[in-house]
Amino acid sequence: MSSTQVPPRGRAQLHVVQVVGSGSARTCAHVRSLAAGLVARGVRVTVCAPRTTEPDYGFTGVGARFVPLTDCTEPEAAVALRAVCGDADVVHAHGLRAAALAVPALYGRRRRVPLVVTWHARTRAAGARARLMRLLERRVVRAARVVFGTTSDLVDRARRHGARDARLVPVSLAVPRAPSRAPSPAADGAETDGRREKIRAELGATGRPLVLAVGRLAPRQGFGTLLTASRAWRGLEPPPLLAVAGEGPDRPALRRRIEAEELPVRLLGRRGDALELLAAADVAVVPARPEGRAVVAQEALRAGVPLVAVAAGGLPELVGDAALLVPRGDADALAGAVAGLLADPARRRSLAAAGRAQAATWPSEDETVAQVLSVYDELTAG
Template identity: 65%
Template sequence: MTQLRTVQVLGGGSTGSSAHVRSLAAGLVARGVGVTVCAPAPLEHEYDFLGAGAHFVPVPRRGDPAAVGALRAACGGAHVVHAHGLHAAVRTALALSGQDVPLVVTWHSRAQPGGAHGQVVRLLERRVARTASVVLGTSSELVDRARGRGARDARLAPVAVPPPRHGSPESKARAELGAVERPLLTAVGRLEPGRGYGTLLDAAHEWLGLDPVPLVAIAGEGRERASLQRRIDTEGLPVRLLGRRDDVSDLLAASDLALLPSRWEARSLLAQEALRLGVPLVATRVGGNPELVGSAAEFVPYGDAAALAAAVSGLLADPDRRRRLAAAGRAHAATWPTEDETIAQILSIYDELTAPSRGGRRR
C-alpha cells in the first residue's frame, strides 16, 4: 500500500482553521501520512507547519491570480486535497479542474453578507458543495447548509484543537491590566462587524454603576479598532483594546468571566478555551454555540445590550453560580472529541476516498 499524500489548503487563515490544520498536519505526519500545507507565507511563521513535519508551500492570499497556479503545482501527486474555508475551496476546485483527485472541504464558519455580495457567496457555496467529494461542517448548522447547497456527501466534523496552555501567574496577568481588585471580563476575536463589540460597549455603560467597576479586556485586531477606541475614549468606558495577543490562555485563566457577544459562531475557540479553563462564559445563543457548550454557559440574545449587562452583573454578584458554571464547563469540555479522535475521523474519510487507488484500506 503506497503512502497516503495529502495537501491541506488555507485561505485567509482564521485562528480556528489555522490551528486545526496545524493539529491535523502533526497528527497525520505521526501516522505516516505525507502532508503539504498551502497557505499565505505569514501563517507558517505563526503556526510552524514545518515544525509539525509537513512540507509548506506559500500561496498568495485570496484574490491573487497566482494562487490557483501555485495550488495546481502543489497538488500534483496528491491522493486527496483538503481545503479549509470557502475561498480556499473555490481556488482549490479551480486548481484541481480536470484532475481526478478527491476534494474534501471543511466549512469552519459561514459568511453573512447581504445584497449582491451575498448572492455571490451563495453561488460560490453551491459550486464548492457540488464539486467536493465530501463537505465537513464543524457544526450541525453548517452541515445542513452544505446539504442545502447541493453537497452530495456532508458530514459533521467537530474539530478539536490542543487544550489551552498558560504559564503566567493569574495575578501577574491581572496586575498588568490593572484588574487586581476589580473583576476582569475578557473577549477575544477580530475587531470586525458581527463580533458584537458595539453591543459590548453598550453593556459596559451599565457596569459603570457597579462597585468595583469591572474591566473589559478585548484581545484582537481589525478594521473597527479606531471607531471602538473613539467610543471608549469619548464615553469613558472601562474597556481596553489589547490588540493581537499570544497569551490568550493566560488572559482567560485570569478572568472572572469570558464574553462571546458575536452574531454567529460555529465552534468558537474562545468558548472551548474558557470551558476547559473553568472560566464562566456568557455567550450569544447563535449558530453552533448551544450545540458546543450545552447548558455550561449563560446565554443572551445577539445585539441585546441590556440582556448582556444583566447576565454579567448577575454572575458577578453570585459567586456560587460562577463556581457551578466553571465546574459544568470543565465537565462538558471533557465530552468533546479529542485531537486523536478528530484526526482519526479525517483519516478514515481520506482512506474511504483513496484506498482503492492505493491498494487497500489503512489498518
C-alpha cells in the same frame, strides 16, 4: 502519538494535499495539527497556503512539505496547485477560497482525485457579493466528495446547496502541554494565583471583578453592544473592569465612546497571552455570533471561566448548558447576565465545573485526526 512513518493499513503511502486559502489563525492551527497527526500515521502531507503562514505555524516542522500560494493571481495559484496535486490521493481544502482554487486544479484529470472541503465558517456578505458567495458555495459543495461542517448549521447549509455527503466534524483545539517539570500541587497553585494577581494588577483590576472579551474590533462583532451593557455595571460595588483584547478598524470609535461615556472599559490591543488573560478573569464574554466554533468560548470553558455568550451560530451546540446564553444584540440581557454572575460566586463555581465537563466531551486532536483519516481511507479504498 507515534512519529514513526508507516503507511496506514499496509498499503502504499497516502499523499494528502491540504489547501489553505487565507491566514486565519483558527484554520492554520487546525491544519498544522492535522498535518502533524497524519505524518505521524505515515501519510505524506503537502500544505499549500499563503507564504506568510509558514513562519507562524511551521508546517515543515511537523514533517509536511510546504508550497506557498501567494505572489500570484488566483488562476496562477490554481495552475501551481494543479502541479502539486499531480500524485495526490486526496485534496483537502479548508474554506471556500481554498476550495475555489482546488476545484479548477482538479478539473479534467484522467485520474479522479477526491476533494474534501472543511467549511470552518460562513462568509458574511451583502448585496451582489452575497449572491456571488452563494454561487461559489454551491459550486464548491457540489464538487466535493465530502463536506465537513464545523457546526450543524454549516452542515445543513451544505446539504441545502446540494452536497453529496456533508458531515459534522468539530475542529479540536490544541491543548497546552504540561510543563516538563511538574511542581507540587501546593507550589503550582501558589504560582498560578501569583500570575493571576499580577495580570489583574497590570490591567487595573485589583480589588474589583474582571470581565474579559477577546476578538477583532470590527463591525458586527458585538463590541458596541458590549460597551452599552457596561454602562449598567458602573453602579455595581465595586464596579467591574471590562478588558477587551483585540485590534481592528472600530478601535477609534470604541475609544471615543469609552471616554465620552466614562465607561469602565480598557482596550488592550492585540495580545498573545489570551489564555493567561482568561485565567485571570472572573467572567468571559462572547458578544457576537462567532464564525464556526468560537475559539475564545472553547478556551474559557477549558479554563473553567464562567462564560456569557450570544445564543447564535454554533455556540449553543458547543457550550450546551455550561454557559449563560443571551439574545444577540440585547445589551440589557448581556448586562444582567454578567451582573448576576458577579453577584453569585456559587453560580460561577457551578458554571466553571460545567464548563470543564463540557470541554471534556469535545474531541481531542488525536481523535480529530483519526476521524478525518478514516474518511480519506473511505474515499481511496480500492
